[in-house]
Amino acid sequence: MLLSLVVWLGGLIFFAFVLAPTAFSPGLLPTRHMAGSIVGRSLDLLHYMAIVSGIIFLIASMLYSRMAVGNARPLAARHLLIVLMLLLTVISQFAISPKMHAIRAEVGVIDTVPLDNPLRMEFNRLHVWSEKFEEAVLLLGLVALYTTAQALR
16 A cells, blocks of 8 residues: 555656656757657656556555455545545546647647747646646645555554
């Protein structure tokens, strides 16, 4: 249960504080477009890892609750937090990311598209939403980690 949550949160932390800033650091990669491709693909993989981790967490946590208190407690705070995290992750993976990938495929190098171009504006809007979803998942995950640790005491 804890391992699945730590894998998810660790992946998010690594992505946000190591991978993305490193990929976009000046001089590391030949172009920002290449950095965006690496970060986009990594985010896709992180989302799938998160979905698997969330499902494993829910199964393990409900089994634990069932064995410890005789009730799976599906409405326990940690379960609701994980479900919300999963929902945000699924929306990001299957609604936001595909639109961003499609725009990048259509325009090529997004940085060469004028800021007032409707496709660039839409890409930037989706990027902001993507960041907000990832931030929310991380914050919810930290609360879920705390509530899980409290439940295991």
